[in-house]
Amino acid sequence: MSPSSVRLTVALPTYNGARHLAEALRSILDQSSPPFDLLVCDDRSEDETLSVIQQLAGDRARIVVNPERLGLAGNWNRCASLSRTPYLAIVHQDDVLLPGHLALLLRVFSQHPDLGMACGATQVIDEFSLLIPPSVIERPDLGPTDRLYPPGAFVAELAERNPVRCSSVMLQVDALNDVGGFDPSYRYAVDWDCWLRIARRWPVAWLTTPTVAVRWHSESETHRFHRGTADLDEVARLLDQLHTLDSALLPDPLASRRAADRALSAAYLNRSLDALHAGDALLARSSLGRSFSLHRPILGRILRDPRLALQMAALVLAPRWASRHLQHPAESPSVPPRNEPPAEP
Structure with a gap:
């Protein structure tokens, strides 16, 4: 098949991802249709990432090694700049595409050629590729039917949290270029920010059937506890900007x-609890204060859980004692189900 007939680039931005890369790569190579250009942009990996790619993909992959570390946004932008096709799918190095994923999204574009992006629901799997139930990690729910959003309408779906996982997205490259690509000033919310800028100006399609499995590294503290709040602070910055610029696009801006704020408050509370269990009382107290400042009724949720209330009270009244005696408990008190996306590679 001639290169001019290929309309899709599947980009795999990699960095030290050898552990789960083989499964991700096989799920891409096993997509039966449509024909696509497989592009790998490696951000100077120091493990066996390149060997895995070369062994499994061979000459089916166009492999580019960045001359220097570009970071997350920089590597994604490099993928876009090297795309030779009108459509682009960026797949994370540890996620898994289910059969028919690429064909389904490209069919949506063929039916609606003015789309800026098509995306959809996802499954969540652990490090052993086993499904994680929604009671552990919430799934974003945008309703039971596929939806087509006109320009500006999808902003409302992004105004409280980010329901879109990057591996589930297919982009029109013109739309990505139109909004200036991925913003390197973001590290944690880089995808959320990009979807928002596209949604302001382009139509968006949402599909309800999960066709991608996003991997949650349960063995990694990165997904439960960050030594700091840079990620949550970044989300707060994005939300401040969104609710300042886009209030006219929201059906009920105040609600x-x-x-x-309620969702972000719960995330700060989770961070406070994780920090307390890790023995970092300073981070735990600052996170608790941020949680309370965002949503004062969070106090009621704390008080309804006696164990959580006692731990938070100890943190406030005797932080040194709490950091020593509440570190690594046998089991955690009940807190709201997590709605945080898996960390990006």
Whole structure:
């Protein structure tokens, strides 16, 4: 098949991803249709990443090694700049595409050629590729039917949290270029910010059937506890900007902002609890204070759980004692189900 007939680039930005890369790569290579250009942009990996790619993909992959470390946004932008096709799918190095994923999204574009992006629901799997139930990690729910959003309408779906996982997305390259690509000033919310800028100006399609499995590294503390709040602070910055610039696009701006603050407050509370269990009382106290400042009724949720209330009280009244005696408990008190996306590679 001639290169001019290929309309899709599947980009795999990699960095030290050898552990799960083989499964991700096989899931791409096993997509029966449509024909696609497989592009690997490696951000100077120091493990066996390149060997895995070369062994499994051979000459089916166009492999580029960045001359220097570009970071997350930089590597994604490099993927876009090297794309030779009108459509681009960026797949994370540890996620898994289910059969028919690429064909389904490209069919949506063929039916609606003015789309800026098509995306959809996802499954969540652990390090052993076993499904994680929604009671452990919430799934974003945008309703039971596929939806086509006109320009500006999808912003409302992004106003409280980010329901879109990068591996589930297919982009029109013109749309990505139109909004200036991925913003390197973001590290944690880089995808959320990009979807928002596209949604303001382009139509977006949402599909309800999960066709991608996103991997949650349960063995990694990165997904439960960050030594700091840079990720949550970045989300707060994005939400402040969104609710300042896009209030006219929201059906009920005040209710939307309250819901966003409530969700972010719960995330700070989770971070406080994780920090306390890790023995970092300073981080635990600052996170708890941020949680309370965002959504004061969070105090009621704390008080309804006696164990959680006692631990938070100890943190406030005797932080040194709490950091010594509450470190690594046998089991955690009940807290709201996590709605944090898996960390990006």
